[in-house]
Amino acid sequence: MKSFFKAFENQKKQKADTKILEPPETPTFPVSFEIDTNRVYVKSTLHYTEDLVEKKVTTGHNKTVYFLYLEPLSDTKDMHEYFYSKLRKIRSDENLHRTLSDMDSARLVHLSDAISEILSGKSLVLIENTDYCYLLSTTSVIHRDVGEPDNEQVIRGSHSGFVENLSVNLQLVRNLISHPSLVVKYTTLGEVSKTKSAVIYMDGRADPIVVEEIHRRLKKIKVDKLMNSGIIEEYMEDNIYSLFPQFITTERADRTALNLIDGRVIILTDGDPTALVLPVTFFSFFQSTDDYNSRWVAGNFYRLIRVISFLLAVTLPGIYIAIITYHYEIIPFGMTFVIKDAVEHIPYPPLVEALFMELTLELIREAGIRLPTPIGQTIGIVGGLVIGDAVVNAGFISSIMIIVVALTAISSFVVPVHEMSMAMRLLRYPIMIMASLLGFVGIVFCLTVYLIHLCKLTSIGKPFFYPFAPFDWKGLMNRFVRLPHTVEVKNEQKEGKNNHSSSS
Amino acid sequence: MKTVRQFSLCILCLILLSGCWDSRQLRDITIAKSAGLDLMEDGLYQSTLTSPVPSKREAPERTEVVSGLGHTVREARMALDNKVSERIDIARLRVIVIGRDLAEESLYNPIDVMYRDPRGSLGAKIAIFNGMAQDIISKDLPDKPRTSEFIADLLETAEENSIVENLNVQLICPIMFDPGQDMVIPLMELNEEDESSLVGNALFNGEKMTGTLSPEDSVLLNLMKNVRGRNTFLTEKVSEENAETEEFITLLVREADRNLKVDVNHAAKSVTAEVNLTMKVKVIEYPKDELHDPANVAMLNERLGRAFTAEAEQIFETLQEANCDALGIGRRVIAFHNQFWRENDWNEVYPDITIKPNVTVEIISHGIIN
Numbered sequence: 001m002k003s004f005f006k007a008f009e010n011q012k013k014q015k016a017d018t019k020i021l022e023p024p025e026t027p028t029f030p031v032s033f034e035i036d037t038n039r040v041y042v043k044s045t046l047h048y049t050e051d052l053v054e055k056k057v058t059t060g061h062n063k064t065v066y067f068l069y070l071e072p073l074s075d076t077k078d079m080h081e082y083f084y085s086k087l088r089k090i091r092s093d094e095n096l097h098r099t100l101s102d103m104d105s106a107r108l109v110h111l112s113d114a115i116s117e118i119l120s121g122k123s124l125v126l127i128e129n130t131d132y133c134y135l136l137s138t139t140s141v142i143h144r145d146v147g148e149p150d151n152e153q154v155i156r157g158s159h160s161g162f163v164e165n166l167s168v169n170l171q172l173v174r175n176l177i178s179h180p181s182l183v184v185k186y187t188t189l190g191e192v193s194k195t196k197s198a199v200i201y202m203d204g205r206a207d208p209i210v211v212e213e214i215h216r217r218l219k220k221i222k223v224d225k226l227m228n229s230g231i232i233e234e235y236m237e238d239n240i241y242s243l244f245p246q247f248i249t250t251e252r253a254d255r256t257a258l259n260l261i262d263g264r265v266i267i268l269t270d271g272d273p274t275a276l277v278l279p280v281t282f283f284s285f286f287q288s289t290d291d292y293n294s295r296w297v298a299g300n301f302y303r304l305i306r307v308i309s310f311l312l313a314v315t316l317p318g319i320y321i322a323i324i325t326y327h328y329e330i331i332p333f334g335m336t337f338v339i340k341d342a343v344e345h346i347p348y349p350p351l352v353e354a355l356f357m358e359l360t361l362e363l364i365r366e367a368g369i370r371l372p373t374p375i376g377q378t379i380g381i382v383g384g385l386v387i388g389d390a391v392v393n394a395g396f397i398s399s400i401m402i403i404v405v406a407l408t409a410i411s412s413f414v415v416p417v418h419e420m421s422m423a424m425r426l427l428r429y430p431i432m433i434m435a436s437l438l439g440f441v442g443i444v445f446c447l448t449v450y451l452i453h454l455c456k457l458t459s460i461g462k463p464f465f466y467p468f469a470p471f472d473w474k475g476l477m478n479r480f481v482r483l484p485h486t487v488e489v490k491n492e493q494k495e496g497k498n499n500h501s502s503s504s
Numbered sequence: 505m506k507t508v509r510q511f512s513l514c515i516l517c518l519i520l521l522s523g524c525w526d527s528r529q530l531r532d533i534t535i536a537k538s539a540g541l542d543l544m545e546d547g548l549y550q551s552t553l554t555s556p557v558p559s560k561r562e563a564p565e566r567t568e569v570v571s572g573l574g575h576t577v578r579e580a581r582m583a584l585d586n587k588v589s590e591r592i593d594i595a596r597l598r599v600i601v602i603g604r605d606l607a608e609e610s611l612y613n614p615i616d617v618m619y620r621d622p623r624g625s626l627g628a629k630i631a632i633f634n635g636m637a638q639d640i641i642s643k644d645l646p647d648k649p650r651t652s653e654f655i656a657d658l659l660e661t662a663e664e665n666s667i668v669e670n671l672n673v674q675l676i677c678p679i680m681f682d683p684g685q686d687m688v689i690p691l692m693e694l695n696e697e698d699e700s701s702l703v704g705n706a707l708f709n710g711e712k713m714t715g716t717l718s719p720e721d722s723v724l725l726n727l728m729k730n731v732r733g734r735n736t737f738l739t740e741k742v743s744e745e746n747a748e749t750e751e752f753i754t755l756l757v758r759e760a761d762r763n764l765k766v767d768v769n770h771a772a773k774s775v776t777a778e779v780n781l782t783m784k785v786k787v788i789e790y791p792k793d794e795l796h797d798p799a800n801v802a803m804l805n806e807r808l809g810r811a812f813t814a815e816a817e818q819i820f821e822t823l824q825e826a827n828c829d830a831l832g833i834g835r836r837v838i839a840f841h842n843q844f845w846r847e848n849d850w851n852e853v854y855p856d857i858t859i860k861p862n863v864t865v866e867i868i869s870h871g872i873i874n
Contacts, residue, residue, distance in 0.1 A: 324530040329595040329623055336535060336596050341558040343531045350529075437523030 029112040035066065035128040038111055042068055042124065045115050052118075059090040066126040073121030075140030100125060104137040116194075143168050149251035149273070151418060157293045158254040166196055166270035169253075173200060173266075176257035181205070187218050189269070195227035197269040205263040210279060210460050214265055229274045232267055236278060238458045243426055245419035246459040248277040248284055255289050265460075279459035281466040283480050285420040286310070291482050299482040306414050313411035313424045314450075317358065318435035318443050320404045321350045326439030342398040351436035353397055357405045358428065360387060365409075534568070534590040538652030539628075540637030541577065541614040542603035548573045549606075549614065551580035552638040553592060556650050565649045569642040577617050594618075597625035598652040599659070600673065601692070603637040607706060607713040611687075612680060618673055626674035629659045632706040632713060634693035640700050655700070659690055662702050666726045666736040666757075667719045680711055683850060684834025686827075688725070691716055707828035709851070715826025721819045724812065728779055728819075728861070729831055730762040737788065740811050742804060751792055753804070755785040758868060766836040768844045775844075775857040777833045779816070783863065787870040795870040808865040816861035824855045833857070 029041055039054070046052055053074075055067040069076065082103050090096050101107070105125075108114050109132045114124050121139035146168065148154075149161035158176075162169045170184060185199045199218070201211055214236065221235050229249060237246050250256060251273050256266050259277045267276040277284075286306040291299035323330060324343055331339055346353055364383035368376045388406075391397045408428070415421045427450065434442030457464035467476040477483060540552040552571040559565040572583030585592055597618075606614060618624035633640050641651060648654045662668045668690040679687045687708040694700055705722045707715040717725060723738060736757040743751040763780040785808075787795060794800045823830055834850050 325527045328528070328530045328533070328535075329625075331596075333596065333598060337556055337558060340530055340533075340535060343529075344558075346531060434519070436527075437519055439526070442519075442523070 027112065028110050031109055031111050031126075031131050031133050033129055033131055035064065035126055038126050038133070039066060039068070041111055042115070042118070045112075046118070057084065057087060059096055060088050061091050061093075063093070063096065064128045065096075067123055068118065068126065069123035069138060070118060070121065073119075073140060074123055074138040075121075076123070076138055079123070079136070079138065096127065100134045100136075106135045108133050108135060141165060141167075146172065152250060152252050152255070152416065154252075154288065154290045154293070157289050158252070160253050161251040162253060162256075162268070162273040162275060164271050164273055166198060166268055169268050169273070169275070170198060170200070172253040173256055173260070176253060177202070177260060182260065185215070187215075189218065189221050189232070190227035191222060191224045193226050195270050197227070197232070197267060199265060199267055200260065201265040202260050202263070205261065206265050207263065207462075210462070211265055213460055214267070214278070218267075227269060228272045229267070229269055229276055232269065233276055236267075236276070236460070238460065242453065242457055243423045244282070244454065244457060244464070245285075245417070245423060246278070246280065246457065246464060247419075248280045248417055249274040249419065250277060250417075251275070252289065258289065258292070279462040280464075281459070281462075281479065282454060282464055283307075283467060285415060285417045287482075288416040292485075296482055296484045303480075303482060306416070309411040309414035310420075310424060313408050313414075313421075314427045315431055315443060315447070316408045316411070317354045317404055317428060318431035318446075319440075320401070321354055321432055322435040322439045322443055324350050325436060339400055342400045345395050346398050347395075349436065350401075351432060353401050354405070354432055355429075357391075357397055357401055358408075358432075361405055361409050362425070528591075528593070532590055533593045534588050535596050536592055536594045537597065537650060538599045538601065538641055538655065539594060539597055540601045540603070540633070540641035541606055542637050543606040543609055544573065548575060549577050549580045550638065551577055551584060552641045553584060553594070554641055554651060555592075556652075567642075567644070567649065567651065571638060577614050581617075593623075594621075595623040595625050597628040599629045599631065599655045601631050601633045601637040601641055601655070604632060604634050604706075604713065606637075607632045607689075607708075610711045611676075611689075611708065611713065612711040615673055619677065624673070626672065628673050629656050630671060630673055630676060631655065631659060631690045631692050634691060634703065639694060640692060643694075643698075643700060645700075651700075655692070658692075658700075658702055662690065662719075664733040664735050665723070666731060666733040667702065667722045668705060669726060669729070669731050680708075682832075682835070684829065684836075684838045684845075685832040686710070686829045688717070688722075688828065688830045689713075707823065707826040707830065709827040714828060715822060717819070717822060721815065721822070724815055724863075725819050725823075725830060727757065727760045727783070728762055728781055728816065730760070732757060732760050736760075738785070738812075740808055740815075742807050742811070751790075753787060753808070754789040755808075755865075755867075756788050757783055758786050759784040764831065764833070764836065766833055766840065768837060768841040770841075770844055773848070773853075775833070775837065775853060777831070777836075777857060777859045779831065779859060779861045781812075781816070781861070781863045782866070784866050784868045787867055790870070793870075795867070801867050805865050805867055809863050812863035812865065813861055816863055820859040820861060824857070824859070827851060827855050829854050833859075 032038055043052065049070075051071045053067075053069055053071045057065050057067070059065060067079075083099065086099055090099060111133065114133060114135055117135050118124055123136040123138045125134035125136060127133070143163045143165035146160045146163055148159040152161070160172055162172065174182065179202070181203045183201055183203050187197055187199065189195050189197050197218075199211070199214060217236055218232070221232070223231065225231060233245075233247055233249070234240055239246065248259075250259075256275050256277070260266060264277055264279065267278070286303055288302075291303055294302075324339065328336070328339075343350070360383075364379060364387075368379045368383075371379060388402055392399050392402060412421050412424045412428075415424065431443055431446045434446045436442075438445065454465045455463075455469040463470060466472070467478075467480050534555045536553040536555050538554050542550040542552070544550050550571055550573050552569065555568045557566050557568050568588075570584050570587045572580045572585075572587065574580035574583050581592070581594075600615065600618075602611060602614060615630070618626065618628075640655070643651055645651055645654055659668060663670045669688065671687075671689060676687050676689065679685050688705045689708065690702060691704050691706040692700055693703050702719065703716075704719045705717045705725075706713045707717055720739070723736060726732070727736065737754055738757060739752055739754045741750055742753045743749065759782075761782045763778075763782075765778040765780075767776045767778075768774075769776070795804075829850070834845075834854065837850070838845050
């Protein structure tokens with residue numbers, strides 16, 4: 001464990017290429033008796049921004065009270081009901097304070113502390129001739145409806161996904177796990193954006209070392225970028241140069257809850273609907289919540305299909321290149337001439353053919369992602385039919401190559417997690433190049449390197465290739481195979497804990 | 505960092521400099537599907553290879569046939585290469601046909617090259633042709649464009665019918681070099697209508713072809729070798745010797761069990777082999793049909809047994825004439841009577857040994873008519 005911390009520290013020799021923009025440290029400013037001094041202080045600290053609204057009201061006993069709030073962030077509907085309507089009845093200071101403290105409010109003696117609260121949408125209440133102020137919770141919350149995430153749809157199961165609002169997301173998780181051991185720890189990240197983020201885990205299930213390490217790494221984040229889960233992810237990774245993602249990102253509440261129960265840690269950031277799940281293993285990427293909602297035999301079958309699809313997507317173009325360049329003997333008798341006819345008049349080596357087609361496909365995919373649906377379909381037709389058909393008729397690409405590329409493309413989209421499918425698409429190219437240089441030997445060479453890398457890789461110090469390296473039969477039964485829910489395999493990895501169901 | 509750079513440079517050089525050397529682009533190769541090997545009168549080998557030329561736009565599929573002559577098979581191949589634009593590759597050979605003249609001289613000489621070449625097509629079917637192999641290889645079939653496929657399919661069907669054994673270049677090798685066993689290889693010829701057909705088996709002694717066996721006899725021989733395909737049919741005459749009409753019965757062999765006993769009498773230098781074959785058969789065709797009567801069935805069993813035993817005796821005579829130890833009796837002698845084996849030359853002993861076949865037939869079902 002120690003050595004791995006060291007390795008982590010060594011990796012983070014950050015160059016200070018961008019000078020970190022330190023926000024001015026606000027010196028403490030106690031609330032003065034002079035109400036105007038207070039007003040000027042607040043306004044100047046906020047640089048006389050024009051969306052700061054000042055509302056002056058007078059109570060029944062002629063005390064002047066100022067409300068200051070940022071208009072876009074505040075929802076002052078309730079104020080009318082609870083405060084303005086009662087103003088006339090307030091006849092004494094005591095009454096005024098009573099009314100204010102009855103509302104959702106906090107009393108502050110330092111104006112400097114109030115500034116950040118105003119920025120988060122609260123309203124500041126200044127009363128003349130008092131040396132403290134009140135903050136009222138008038139924060140208005142904008143969030144979209146909880147709906148199913150587009151990129152993680154399931155056929156059966158919960159259809160609620162996270163939104164951009166942290167508290168809504170936490171509510172979704174809490175709704176699924178009503179257990180006292182669910183712990184939420186807030187941290188504020190980003191020097192400029194001051195994004196609130198939450199680390200969620202279940203005490204007693206999550207590995208305390210992992211939790212501690214996550215907090216340690218979160219503290220290291222000092223950037224003035226806009227915080228999102230991608231940045232956190234890179235700070236959390238053990239190996240940032242690896243092609244394999246060492247986290248699962250999910251927008252599904254049920255998936256998050258399953259992972260929590262399984263003893264993993266979740267990081268949620270405000271303003272980003274994706275939750276980071278860590279630590280994960282390689283095979284977690286091939287699991288979908290659907291597996292747990294469908295019958296177990298079917299769940300296993302589709303899980304197997306996904307693992308096979310990984311192998312296909314990574315090796316199929318390479319295998320095809322190797323076969324028609326080096327080892328045509330392994331083509332079965334009947335197919336020899338079918339394939340030979342197809343490649344007979346292709347003017348350049350198979351590697352060029354394959355690269356050309358793969359890159360074309362990537363282009364089509366990339367173009368299709370950002371376009372609105374109607375145009376996206378056009379791209380599909382142009383790409384699929386026109387290019388695919390014309391390129392064969394013109395004799396640029398063999399029809400077998402088209403089949404191979406299509407199969408590969410389909411396979412690479414089978415994996416439920418987007419990051420992994422990106423990794424798969426990238427892992428293909430070295431294999432293709434090695435296959436064209438050395439044939440099957442090259443493919444084996446490449447796959448060996450990948451396997452060594454996978455065995456070395458860790459995710460927050462936990463082995464990434466877990467059920468296989470280090471090999472663990474019980475772990476295999478728990479994670480790789482989806483056993484019926486009624487069957488339990490005792491996992492000694494988590495000694496002294498309750499049994500956990502395996503989860504995605 | 506420096507070491508990493510050096511290491512990756514080394515790896516890169518290794519891969520880039522050693523890569524691509526063995527590449528054989530599929531598009532630059534002519535794939536031979538069938539090969540014929542002949543011995544010409546002047547003692548030269550002739551190698552004939554065919555490769556299908558796929559149909560292009562309007563032109564139908566045809567077959568490219570080229571022949572070359574040489575003192576060795578490899579030289580003949582080289583001569584071939586000079587007649588073909590692309591390099592000829594025999595790694596996907598489907599059938600190899602050996603001319604009878606060549607087979608009578610030696611079967612091993614022509615296929616030696618296939619065992620030596622790591623890419624040699626050991627799965628190719630092998631057959632002997634009664635005449636010049638070139639004739640059957642280069643023959644244009646009206647309904648099957650690829651002669652190679654035709655021959656291979658023909659042999660596979662014959663395997664199912666137990667006329668020939670499942671053999672390929674690899675499988676004949678151990679039998680060829682086994683002193684106590686001899687090969688039996690499919691024999692083809694062109695009949696009067698110029699159609700290529702299977703006419704039984706060629707019998708070998710060592711690596712030389714020494715005799716032939718008809719298809720009907722081949723089936724029984726294979727059963728006695730304990731080789732049985734899926735659809736093994738036997739047809740036999742079951743009427744009395746002096747009956748007015750001849751009656752035949754066709755049987756499907758359901759189970760066959762061969763029992764071979766070899767006895768050696770050292771003093772008399774005589775070897776006796778008893779071959780007991782027990783068959784359980786299903787009647788496929790028997791117009792007379794009185795099979796519901798157990799007495800009739802017993803009678804048929806007995807007659808069939810006699811007829812087959814007589815036939816088997818004939819077969820063994822033929823085998824001994826050809827000095828072809830197809831059943832591997834010699835293997836038993838090597839194993840159980842090694843002394844005798846070492847003192848005698850099996851090639852001289854075998855034609856004179858006594859082989860007693862005994863075939864028992866049991867009809868176990870007779871179709872759905874009752």
